[in-house]
Amino acid sequence: MSTLTKNSREGSAETSAGTAIFAQDLSKAYRIYDKPIHRLYELVLPGKKLHREFWAVRNVYLDIARGSTVGIIGENGAGKSSLLKLLTGITQPTTGSVKVQGRVASLLELGAGFHPEFSGRDNIKLNCSVLGMSDAEIAERYPKIVEFSELGDFIDRPVKTYSSGMYVRLGFSVAASVDPDILLIDEALSVGDEHFRGKCINRLNDFRDQGKTIIFVSHDMGAVKSMCQWVVLMDKGEILEQGTAEKVADEYLKRAKARGNERMSAINRGTSAYPRWGSGEIEVTDVDMLGGDGQPAHAFTTGEAFTVRLRWKAHQDTKEPVFGLGLYRSDGTYVNGSNHEWRDKPIHLRDVKAGESGEVEMSAGALQLLQGQYYLTTFVYEHAKASPTAIDHREHVHTFEVIDPRRLQHGMLFLNSRWTVRRRKDGAVTSEESPS
Amino acid sequence: MLALARSLSRNRRLLGDFVVRDLRGRYIGSSMGFFWSVVYPFLNLFIYMFVFGLVLKVRFSDEVNKGQVALWMLAGITVWAAFGETISRSTNTLVENQNLIQKVVFPSEILPSFLCISSLINMCIGLPIVILGVLVFVNFPNLLGDPLPLAPLTDPAKEMSMPPLGLGWSLLALPLLMALQAIFTVGIGYFLAALNLFLRDVYHLMGVFVTVWMFATPIFYPPQKVVMEGYGWILAVNPMHWLISCYREVLIFGAWPDWLLLAKFAAIGVVLLFLGSRFFLWQKPQFPDLL
Numbered sequence: 223m224s225t226l227t228k229n230s231r232e233g234s235a236e237t238s239a240g241t242a243i244f245a246q247d248l249s250k251a252y253r254i255y256d257k258p259i260h261r262l263y264e265l266v267l268p269g270k271k272l273h274r275e276f277w278a279v280r281n282v283y284l285d286i287a288r289g290s291t292v293g294i295i296g297e298n299g300a301g302k303s304s305l306l307k308l309l310t311g312i313t314q315p316t317t318g319s320v321k322v323q324g325r326v327a328s329l330l331e332l333g334a335g336f337h338p339e340f341s342g343r344d345n346i347k348l349n350c351s352v353l354g355m356s357d358a359e360i361a362e363r364y365p366k367i368v369e370f371s372e373l374g375d376f377i378d379r380p381v382k383t384y385s386s387g388m389y390v391r392l393g394f395s396v397a398a399s400v401d402p403d404i405l406l407i408d409e410a411l412s413v414g415d416e417h418f419r420g421k422c423i424n425r426l427n428d429f430r431d432q433g434k435t436i437i438f439v440s441h442d443m444g445a446v447k448s449m450c451q452w453v454v455l456m457d458k459g460e461i462l463e464q465g466t467a468e469k470v471a472d473e474y475l476k477r478a479k480a481r482g483n484e485r486m487s488a489i490n491r492g493t494s495a496y497p498r499w500g501s502g503e504i505e506v507t508d509v510d511m512l513g514g515d516g517q518p519a520h521a522f523t524t525g526e527a528f529t530v531r532l533r534w535k536a537h538q539d540t541k542e543p544v545f546g547l548g549l550y551r552s553d554g555t556y557v558n559g560s561n562h563e564w565r566d567k568p569i570h571l572r573d574v575k576a577g578e579s580g581e582v583e584m585s586a587g588a589l590q591l592l593q594g595q596y597y598l599t600t601f602v603y604e605h606a607k608a609s610p611t612a613i614d615h616r617e618h619v620h621t622f623e624v625i626d627p628r629r630l631q632h633g634m635l636f637l638n639s640r641w642t643v644r645r646r647k648d649g650a651v652t653s654e655e656s657p658s
Numbered sequence: 659m660l661a662l663a664r665s666l667s668r669n670r671r672l673l674g675d676f677v678v679r680d681l682r683g684r685y686i687g688s689s690m691g692f693f694w695s696v697v698y699p700f701l702n703l704f705i706y707m708f709v710f711g712l713v714l715k716v717r718f719s720d721e722v723n724k725g726q727v728a729l730w731m732l733a734g735i736t737v738w739a740a741f742g743e744t745i746s747r748s749t750n751t752l753v754e755n756q757n758l759i760q761k762v763v764f765p766s767e768i769l770p771s772f773l774c775i776s777s778l779i780n781m782c783i784g785l786p787i788v789i790l791g792v793l794v795f796v797n798f799p800n801l802l803g804d805p806l807p808l809a810p811l812t813d814p815a816k817e818m819s820m821p822p823l824g825l826g827w828s829l830l831a832l833p834l835l836m837a838l839q840a841i842f843t844v845g846i847g848y849f850l851a852a853l854n855l856f857l858r859d860v861y862h863l864m865g866v867f868v869t870v871w872m873f874a875t876p877i878f879y880p881p882q883k884v885v886m887e888g889y890g891w892i893l894a895v896n897p898m899h900w901l902i903s904c905y906r907e908v909l910i911f912g913a914w915p916d917w918l919l920l921a922k923f924a925a926i927g928v929v930l931l932f933l934g935s936r937f938f939l940w941q942k943p944q945f946p947d948l949l
Contacts, residue, residue: 252947253947258856259857261856261857262856265856307760307946311763312763313946314943328761330760330762331761334757335755335757335762337679337683339683344679347675351672352764
C-alpha cells in the first residue's frame with residue numbers, strides 16, 4: 223500500500239537543490255524484550271533498562287539525487303525494509319535524520335487497509351483518502367484507477383471475493399495513481415501475472431521518464447539492474463557498498479555465490495539419502511565441482527568454466543567400465559547426459575583390476591545454464607555386455623546453484639545467440655546485428 | 659489536547675470516511691442492516707427485564723409500572739452500549755489497524771475518535787426509540803399492565819419512587835450530554851489504545867472490566883438500592899452513573915439534568931482526555947515498533 227507524505231519533512235534549507243533524499247548517520251534500533259511486561263516496567267520506571275537492542279539499520283548515509291533511480295539490494299534481514307520505513311517516515315530513527323524534498327509515496331504493501339466486506343469501488347475511495355488525496359483528486363483519478371486495475375465487474379464486488387492477484391492489482395492501481403515526487407517500492411511488483419507486471423513496470427518507467435526519484439528495494443539483482451543506475455548494497459543493517467549497478471552487482475554476486483556455496487554444501491551433506499545401486503565392482507567415492515578458478519564450488523555463474531571430477535576405486539576386476547554424468551534441474555528435468563565413450567574421439571577404459579583408483583573429469587568452457595538449482599547423477603556402467611549394466615549408479619549426488627546476474631535470457635538454457643534486425647524502407651535495406 | 663484537536667481537524671475528511679466505513683461495515687452483509695441498531699437494545703432490554711424483573715424481582719416501588727421500568731432501563735442500556743463499545747473497541751484498534759500504521763504514514767489518533775463518533779451516531783438511532791416509548795407510556799401508562807402484581811412492599815421507607823414520565827425542552831440538553839460523553843469516552847479510549855500496545859492483556863481484561871463496570875452502574879436496578887445496602891460510595895465515584903442519570907432526567911422525565919453532577923462529569927472527562935491524549939501522542943512515534 224502506499225503513502226503520501228505531503229510536505230517535505232524536516233525542512234529543506236540545508237539540502238542542496240538537486241537532492242531528493244538525504245539521510246545522515248541514520249540508525250534504527252528495535253528493542254527486544256524477553257517478556258512483554260518489561261516494556262511496561264520500562265515505561266513506568268524510567269532509567270531501568272530491560273531490553274536488548276537490535277540494530278536493523280546502522281549509520282546509513284544516503285544522498286539521492288532528484289530524478290535518479292536507486293536500487294537497494296541485500297539478503298533477507300539486511301535492513302532494506304527498515305531503511306525504507308525510515309525514509310518514508312513511518313518509523314522514527316534512533317539516531318540521525320532524514321531530509322526529504324517533495325511528496326513521497328511508498329509501496330510497502332499493496333492494498334493495506336482494504337476492508338474485505340467492501341467493494342473494490344469503496345476501497346479505492348477509502349484508500350485514496352488514506353493516501354492523502356483530496357475529493358477533487360479522487361474524483362479525477364478514480365476512472366483511471368478502475369481502468370488500470372482491469373477488474374471489470376469485480377470492481378463492485380466485495381474485496382473478500384477477490385483472488386490474491388486481483389487484490390494486488392487493485393492495490394497497485396491505487397498506488398500508481400498517486401502522483402509523488404519520490405516513489406519508494408518494496409518488492410511490491412513480485413506479484414501478479416506477467417501482463418500486469420509489465421504494466422507496473424511501464425508505469426515505473428513513466429515515473430522515471432518524468433524525472434521522478436524512484437527507490438527500489440529488492441533481493442533480485444536482475445530486477446534491480448534493469449531498473450536502476452545506482453545500487454546500494456546492504457548487509458546487517460549497514461551499507462556495504464554503493465555505486466553503479468555493474469560495480470555493486472559484482473560484489474553482490476560474490477556474496478551470493480559464497481552464500482550459495484554454504485547452502486549447497488549443507489544440502490550435499492545430506493544427499494546420501496538418494497538411491498544408489500549397481501554391482502559394486504567400482505565405487506565412485508567423491509564427486510566435486512570446480513569453478514573457473516579450479517576451486518571446489520557449489521555455486522556458479524552462467525557462462526563460467528566448470529569441471530566435474532569423480533574419484534573412483536575398483537574393488538574387483540572389471541572389463542569395460544564407462545563413467546557418465548547426468549545433469550538435472552531441481553524439478554527433475556533431464557538437462558544433459560554424457561560419458562567418455564560415446565564421443566567422436568572415445569576414451570576406452572579396459573580391464574580395470576581390483577585395487578586400482580583414479581579420477582574422471584568432465585569440463586566445459588562455459589556453463590550454459592540459467593539461474594536455478596541443479597543436481598548431478600553419476601553412472602558407472604559395464605559396457606562389455608550386450609546391454610550395459612549398472613556398476614555404481616548414484617542418483618542426485620551433488621547439488622549446485624547457478625546464478626545468472628545478467629538475466630539477459632530466460633528459461634533454463636543460455637544460447638550463445640546472435641540477433642539480426644533488417645528493415646526495408648523505400649527500397650533501401652538497413653540491417654543491424656548483435657553478435658554473440 | 660490542542661495537538662490532538664489540530665490533528666483531528668486536519669484529518670477530518672479521513673475521520674469522516676472511517677466513520678462512514680464503520681457505520682456501513684457494522685451491518686453490511688446482514689439482511690436487516692441498520693435495523694439491528696434498533697433491535698439490539700430491545701433484545702438486551704428483554705433479557706434484562708426478564709432477569710431483573712421476573713427472576714430476581716428487583717422492584718422500584720408499588721407505584722412504578724412496567725413501562726416506566728422498561729424505559730428507565732432502555733435509556734441506560736442505550737447510553738452504556740455506546741460507551742462500553744467504544745472503550746473496548748478502542749483498546750484493540752491500533753492492533754486491528756496495524757497494517758495502516760506499519761505500512762503507511764497514518765494519523766493513528768483518528769482511530770479511537772472515529773470509534774467514538776461511530777457509536778454515538780449508532781446511539782442516536784436508539785434514542786428516538788426511548789423518546790417514542792415515553793410518548794406512548796405518557797398517554798397509555800398502563801399499557802404493560804399495572805404495577806407489578808405482587809404483595810406490596812412492606813417497608814414504605816425503602817420504596818424507590820420514580821418521577822412520572824415526561825418530555826420537555828430539556829431534550830435540548832442532549833447534544834451537550836453527548837459531547838461530554840464523547841470527551842469522557844474518547845479520553846479513556848486513547849489511554850487504553852496506547853496501553854494495549856505495551857500489554858496486550860489489556861484487551862482481554864477489557865471484556866471483564868466493561869461488564870463489571872456496567873453492573874456497578876445502576877442500569878438495571880434502582881440506585882437507591884445500592885445506597886441502602888451501604889455501597890453508596892460506588893455511585894459516588896462512578897461518573898457513568900452521573901452521566902446516565904442525567905440522560906434519564908432529560909430523556910424520560912422531561913427534567914433538566916443536575917448541572918452540578920454534569921459539571922463534575924465534564925471536569926473528569928476533560929482531565930481524562932488530557933491525560934489520555936497526552937499519553938497516546940507521547941507514545942505515538944513508537945507505535946510502528948510496538949506492533
